[in-house]
Amino acid sequence: MKFAFFTLGCKVNLFETQALEQLAQARGHEIVDKDADAVIINTCTVTSVSDHKNIRALHRLRKDNPRAVIAACGCFAQTDPERVRATGEVDLICGTGNRAEVIALCEAAVQGETASCCASEEERYEVLPAGVPRGRTRALLKIEDGCNNFCTYCIIPYARGRVRSLPPVLAEQETARLEEQGVHEVVLTGIEIASYGRDLQPVVSLTDLLCDLLPAHPEMRFRLGSLDPRVVDADFCSRLSGLPNLARHFHLSLQSGCDSVLQRMGRKYTAEEYYQAVERIRAVIPDASITTDLIVGFPGETEEEFAETLAFLERCAFAAVHVFPFSVREGTRAAKLPGQLAQQEKAARAERAKAVALRLSEAYRHGFVGRELTVLPEHRTDGFWAAHGTYGFPIYIEEEERVKKNEPVEVRLEELHRDGLRGKIL
Structure with a gap:
């Protein structure tokens, strides 16, 4: 059989797509870009815009593959399977759990057999093979899934469930396999990797995992996915500063530099606590790339609160900032908050924040000329x-x-x- 894959969304989705490709190839199938017998789309639902992109992609995939079996998995398929089904383009809906089963279900459907699956409640960590996505050089290794934070703007805990972690022994086995394949760099990813290991018995921290994993593979470089700043304590910094094969790049999730906005977002740190995390990293790795995400135009955000955020960007001197205007996501508490800003105002603030971010990025990169x-x-x-x-x-x-x-x-x-x-x- 010929399988085609299409991915929307984050690195976790990208990891899961390449894992499904490996599973399909292990069963003797060919990976193609067109003329497929089965198409698997990995969906995203982080914003309402993402949902619309999913639907457009489903229509396009059906148009390009009129006779193929089409299966939808991922976060949109998990949170709104009825909307996926209503497109009339999908044969199988698989959600965020039991990913490995989708290959066999597609096989059955292509053979004309009855095959059905639906969104599921995933209570265990589903182990999928790490690997290098097509067209890339860096391998992805998912070490964690789920999130317990329930920020007011975010639907992902409902799509992914609670925190679940890959046991350290399996992380080591996957890393060893990647090294044997000639991989030079591994990105450790997950939905909220700062919470890694809290569900394991005995409890293992992200720092513990890194201090075991990285020295065992000194010729490989490891890069961390997005981090909650609360994980960046003195122990984290002091122990990780002694690991030369850890990439000097830390993406600390911010979202706002104003305490009142952070509180409305349901974030569990203050701007000052975030800044202390930045300072701890720079105390041990002075030239570290510290990057972040920013949501502007959150409900109720005043001009004064936005100005406070811009000043905070300057204070942290970020190497890069990914700026997003707030997008209303139905099903979240933020969608019902008073003080929703006009789209024009959100777009204008995004442009102002991007201008600050560009200036900070250029200033940071100038320091590397000649190195x-x-x-x-x-x-x-x-x-x-x-x-x-x-x-x-x-x-x-x-x-x-x-x-x-x-x-x-x-x-x-x-x-x-x-x-x-x-x-x-x-």
Whole structure:
């Protein structure tokens, strides 16, 4: 059989899609981009915009694959299976649990057998194989699923369930397998990896996992996914500063730099507590790339509160900020909060925040001009190879024969280029 896959959303979805591709190949199937017998779409539901993208994608996939079995899994399929079914384009709906079963269900459906599945309540950690998504060089290893935070704007805890963790022994086994395959860098991802291990017996912290895993694979580089700043305590920083193969890039989720807005969001830290996490990292890794996410135009956000957030961005001197205007997500508490801002105002504030973010990013990257780094080329783009180093920005290398995908190379950083720096091979 021929399987095609389509992914919307975050790195966790990307991990799960590549895992399903591996499972399909292990059963003797071919992965294709068109003319598939079965199509599996991994859906996202983080915002209402995401839901509309899912629906458009389903219509497009059916148009491009009129005779294929189409299966929808992921967060949108979990939270709103009836809306997925109402499109009339989907044969199977599988949600966020029991992902591995979807391959067999597609096989049965293609053979004309009755196959059914639906959104499920997942109470265990479903172990899926780690690997490198197609077109990438960095492997993804999901170490955690679910979230217990229930922020007022977020639907994901309802889509993913409570925190569940990959046992350390299995994390080690997956990492060893990736190293045998020649992987040079692994991104440890999850829905809320700061909560890793709280459900395990005995309890294991994220710091514990890293301090066991990274020294066992000194030739591999490890990068952390998004972190709740509360995990960045003195123990976290002191222990991780001694791990040379940990990428010097920390993405700390912020959302707002104003305490009153953070409180309405249901975030469980203050701006000052967040800033202390930033300072702890810089005390042990002064040049670390500290990046973040920001939601602007949250219900009730005043001009004064927004100005407070802009000033906080300056104070933290972020290496990069991903800015999002608030999007109403039905089913969340934030959708019913008073003081909903006009779309025009949210868009204007997003542009102002992006301007500050760009200036901060350029100032941070200027500090790397003249430095030398080992980078990992990933893909070609407009006459350059885009590569990754230990920090949080891309490096662009002019195309030449000695540059090979997934083969580390030494470069000198010469000038700012796009969202990163241009590097010259030494």
